[in-house]
Amino acid sequence: MNQTWKGKVKGWGIALFLAVINTAAGRSISPASPTVDVKDMLKTINMLSKLVIGDSGLVSSMPISPYDSLPLWFRLSDSLGQPVEGLACTLSVGRKKLVRFSDDFGEVLFWVPPPKFFSRVLLTAYPDRTVELKTKLTTASITNPGEGFETGEGLLELKDDGIKVLYTNEYETKGREMMAALKQEKQIICDLTGMQLNLLKVIITTNNYRWCLGGWAVSPASRAEFDRDKFETLPHEWVENSLSDYYGVYTDPRTRWIGDGLANYIAFEISKRLFPEMTRFSRVEYKDSGEVYDLRTWSQGTSRKFAGGGSVGYKGYDLAPFFWAKVVEKSGDSLIIAKFLEEFRQAEDKSQKNAIAILEYLSGLDIDKELVITGKEYLENVNKYWLVVIPKAGMNYISGRTFVMGDSSDRNCSPVRRVNVDPFHLDRYEVTNEQFCGFLNAMGNQKEGGSYWFDEWFYSDIIHEGDSFRVKTGRESYPVSQVSWYGARAYAKWADKRLPTEAEWEFAASNNGTTLYPWGNEWHDDYCNWDEGGELDGYEFVAPVGSFEQGKNHYECYDMLGNVFEWVQDWYAPYDPADTINPQGPTDGEDKVHRGGCYKYSKDWQNRYARIGGRPSACYPCVGFRCAADVPSACSR
Numbered sequence: 001m002n003q004t005w006k007g008k009v010k011g012w013g014i015a016l017f018l019a020v021i022n023t024a025a026g027r028s029i030s031p032a033s034p035t036v037d038v039k040d041m042l043k044t045i046n047m048l049s050k051l052v053i054g055d056s057g058l059v060s061s062m063p064i065s066p067y068d069s070l071p072l073w074f075r076l077s078d079s080l081g082q083p084v085e086g087l088a089c090t091l092s093v094g095r096k097k098l099v100r101f102s103d104d105f106g107e108v109l110f111w112v113p114p115p116k117f118f119s120r121v122l123l124t125a126y127p128d129r130t131v132e133l134k135t136k137l138t139t140a141s142i143t144n145p146g147e148g149f150e151t152g153e154g155l156l157e158l159k160d161d162g163i164k165v166l167y168t169n170e171y172e173t174k175g176r177e178m179m180a181a182l183k184q185e186k187q188i189i190c191d192l193t194g195m196q197l198n199l200l201k202v203i204i205t206t207n208n209y210r211w212c213l214g215g216w217a218v219s220p221a222s223r224a225e226f227d228r229d230k231f232e233t234l235p236h237e238w239v240e241n242s243l244s245d246y247y248g249v250y251t252d253p254r255t256r257w258i259g260d261g262l263a264n265y266i267a268f269e270i271s272k273r274l275f276p277e278m279t280r281f282s283r284v285e286y287k288d289s290g291e292v293y294d295l296r297t298w299s300q301g302t303s304r305k306f307a308g309g310g311s312v313g314y315k316g317y318d319l320a321p322f323f324w325a326k327v328v329e330k331s332g333d334s335l336i337i338a339k340f341l342e343e344f345r346q347a348e349d350k351s352q353k354n355a356i357a358i359l360e361y362l363s364g365l366d367i368d369k370e371l372v373i374t375g376k377e378y379l380e381n382v383n384k385y386w387l388v389v390i391p392k393a394g395m396n397y398i399s400g401r402t403f404v405m406g407d408s409s410d411r412n413c414s415p416v417r418r419v420n421v422d423p424f425h426l427d428r429y430e431v432t433n434e435q436f437c438g439f440l441n442a443m444g445n446q447k448e449g450g451s452y453w454f455d456e457w458f459y460s461d462i463i464h465e466g467d468s469f470r471v472k473t474g475r476e477s478y479p480v481s482q483v484s485w486y487g488a489r490a491y492a493k494w495a496d497k498r499l500p501t502e503a504e505w506e507f508a509a510s511n512n513g514t515t516l517y518p519w520g521n522e523w524h525d526d527y528c529n530w531d532e533g534g535e536l537d538g539y540e541f542v543a544p545v546g547s548f549e550q551g552k553n554h555y556e557c558y559d560m561l562g563n564v565f566e567w568v569q570d571w572y573a574p575y576d577p578a579d580t581i582n583p584q585g586p587t588d589g590e591d592k593v594h595r596g597g598c599y600k601y602s603k604d605w606q607n608r609y610a611r612i613g614g615r616p617s618a619c620y621p622c623v624g625f626r627c628a629a630d631v632p633s634a635c636s637r
Contacts (some may be wrong), residue, residue: 027133029076029125038072038091039121041135045070046114048137048211049149069111071149073213074123075199076106076131081246083107083199089125094118105164105199107214109151138212138237148210150217152203161186162197164215167204174204174220178230185235185270192269193262194338198242202234222420222581225402231275232267239263247341251350253300257371258344258355261295261320262337268321268386279631280386281397281423283315288375293319295371296352314554318382319373325385326370331363389631392497395425396555397631398504403513405506405583406575407609419580421507426500427626429545429558430479430566431491433461433471439491440469446490448617453487455619477544479564479624485592485616488567488625500628502570502611503583505595509560510608511553517607518553518560527551528562529599530606537562542599542622557626561606564624565594572613591615598622 029036049070072091076084083106091098091110100108115121125131155166158179163186167175182200189197201215210217216237218229240263243249249259271278284293298312298320312319328336336359343358344350360367382388391397400423406416436454440462445454456464459482461475483491492498500508507513515521525536528551534540539547546558553560560566570585572593579585585593591613597605600622604610614620 028130029123029127029133030130031127034126035122035124036133037120038123039115039119042070042072042112042115042121045072045137049114069113071151071213072110072112072121073135073137073151074108075134075136075214076102076108076125076127077134078129078131081196081198084127084131087125087127087131089123092120092122092124104159105201105214109153109213136214138216148207150203150205150207150210150212152201152213152215155203155205162199164199164201165204166201166215171204171220174226178202178204178218181230181274182234184274185231185238188270188273189235189239189266192266192337193239193341194335195239195242195341196246197238198245200234200238219402221418222402224400224422225420227275227278228401231271231278235270236260236263236267239266243341247345248350249344250300252352252355254296254298254352255350255355256298256300256316257295257320257323259300260317261324264317265321265324272386276387279423280388281399281631282318282378282382282388282390283397284318284375284378284382285390285396286379286393288315289379291375293373293375295320295323295373296356296368318388319378322378322382322385323371323373326381327359327363327365327367329384330365330370333363336363391425392629394428395497395627395629396428396557398424398426398508398555399512400424400507401512403507403510405503405513410609411574413575413609413611415575415577417575417577417580419503419583421501421503422582423631424500424504425629425631426504426508426555426557427497427628428556430564430624430626431488432477432545433480434476436480436483436491437462437469437471439494443490443494445469448486448490449484451484451486451617451619453484453490455482455484458482458619458621477546478542479545479559481542481564481621481624482619483567483624484619485567485614487619491625492627495627497627497629499567499569499625501583502568502585502593502595504628505560505566505568506608508553508555508557509596511555515608517551518557519551523603524550525603528559528597528606530562530597531600531602539599559596561597563599564596564622565598565612565620566596567592567594567623567625572611594623594625 027036076087078084085102085104085106087102089100089102089108093112098110100110102108152166155168156172158165158175160179160183163179163182165175165179186197189195203212203215203217204220205217206219206221216234218226220226240259243259243262249255268280293312293315295312295316298316328334339362340359343362344355347354347358356367379390400421402418402420404416405419407413408416440454445452445456456462461472461478462469463472489499509518517523519527528548529537529539529543543563548559552558570593571589572591573586573589593611593613595611597610614623
């Protein structure tokens with residue numbers, strides 16, 4: 001995601017989705033005009049320094065900045081985007097003057113007090129030609145940017161061909177590995193697109209929950225996450241930001257199929273060539289085969305609507321690179337992307353309409369037609385280009401990553417720790433009466449752990465008649481309950497799935513640890529089924545699965561809060577601080593965890609953290625479940 005910063009940044013109530021802030025518009029220093037007021041930049045840095053995302057997941061603002069001084073970082077470049085090295089820059093903060101020289105990347109860093117007692121912050125330099133002034137902040141995770149700023153000061157450095165990797169002594173091996181990979185990736189990008197790339201700075205740091213100045217923070221803690229950043233995240237952001245800076249992509253927000261489309265196309269191609277065991281995934285599934293997606297409607301994401309405009313949404317991240325793969329194949333021209341970008345760069349008209357006209361002229365294809373993609377076309381052809389794992393019917397892909405799990409304000413949800421979750425698949429809906437009835441008819445209602453899997457004597461929605469089970473008419477799509485943990489596990493095994501771990505469940509319910517509720521950070525009375533007698537959500541008791549469209553998570557999984565609690569794999573106990581890589585929980589215990597609240601519980605229980613335990617042999621009237629499944633690796637296919 002790329003955003004231009006003009007003065008104050010708005011919409012920070014949903015700042016969890018922010019990936020990068022670039023400031024460039026109208027900022028330049030020339031021999032005739034050597035001074036520019038940058039106080040607005042400092043004000044925004046000050047605002048960011050106050051952002052705190054507490055255990056509730058909400059963004060708040062501290063009344064006083066926790067920092068004695070704040071970093072002001074600039075990159076100076078000429079009209080061709082090349083760094084301006086050795087330029088003396090003077091920052092005047094009130095009566096105090098600070099002098100710094102731009103380094104080999106054109107970078108200048110000042111530490112200054114928060115903007116409280118002075119009216120202007122002036123940056124002065126005397127270049128021999130006009131120099132563009134930019135500042136950039138990024139974050140690998142925005143879980144708590146209030147933890148500080150990562151500048152890379154004092155770190156060891158590798159530099160080669162416009163790439164800089166910073167690291168500490170203990171991560172020298174990873175630093176060299178990263179540099180080698182990025183050099184290979186740069187060559188692939190140039191071969192495929194011929195595009196001009198920004199300077200790239202990567203900081204390998206365990207402080208990746210901070211704001212990172214002038215580059216990208218990469219965590220060395222998890223090999224899976226390190227590889228994902230190295231082969232996917234970094235090339236994507238490198239390409240996308242370069243397209244924005246040098247080619248005018250996003251001048252028209254409807255050219256996202258160029259920006260994010262090419263960025264993901266390149267990331268997919270890099271993974272295919274350099275790290276083929278990395279599994280490709282898809283947000284377009286067999287259930288979508290009859291859908292029609294128009295990439296021309298996919299507009300740039302905002303802080304309030306990260307998926308962007310139009311009906312494409314997150315699926316655009318798969319559909320847009322597929323579009324580019326089609327264009328390369330159908331045009332028969334391996335250099336079509338490079339030719340298009342050069343033409344588009346030179347064009348004064350940066351509209352979507354002109355972009356389509358240019359690409360149509362160069363490729364000989366009907367680009368308007370190619371930008372409209374059916375789910376059927378995608379599913380039948382995408383594996384020609386990349387290895388794609390399509391989730392099983394009724395399941396969605398969950399990306400997996402490091403996130404902060406738990407809530408320090410509740411001893412039942414402690415201790416808080418950072419855990420890594422690998423990608424997995426998760427049921428879109430809670431298991432229904434109809435689905436569980438099919439299982440009972442196949443397997444019977446067996447005893448395990450001292451009781452039956454399903455309490456058929458106290459459950460009226462599934463009726464046992466003779467040797468078979470049937471669902472009461474009209475109750476087919478309601479979530480099943482009165483199922484023991486053993487019964488839930490048996491169903492999952494029968495369906496060739498498994499129960500999700502507690503960490504997986506919380507990761508999905510919190511959208512990678514970024515939100516308090518599946519839908520966001522603000523409570524809405526009518527987004528889930530909870531205990532208020534049906535006056536607010538419309539259902540006095542349980543509701544059919546998928547009834548709350550606005551309550552789904554960002555992966556399009558429904559009812560993760562309310563309706564019925566959901567059994568997960570783990571035994572109930574305080575979290576183990578050492579169990580941080582795909583946590584499985586204790587090896588034994590008395591109770592199993594169920595998550596997500598239910599229609600009988602107050603809204604205090606309807607959040608990402610709340611957990612409760614129950615005997616695994618017990619069947620409860622408000623506890624059901626959904627299933628998970630492993631994502632197959634490329635090597636196993």
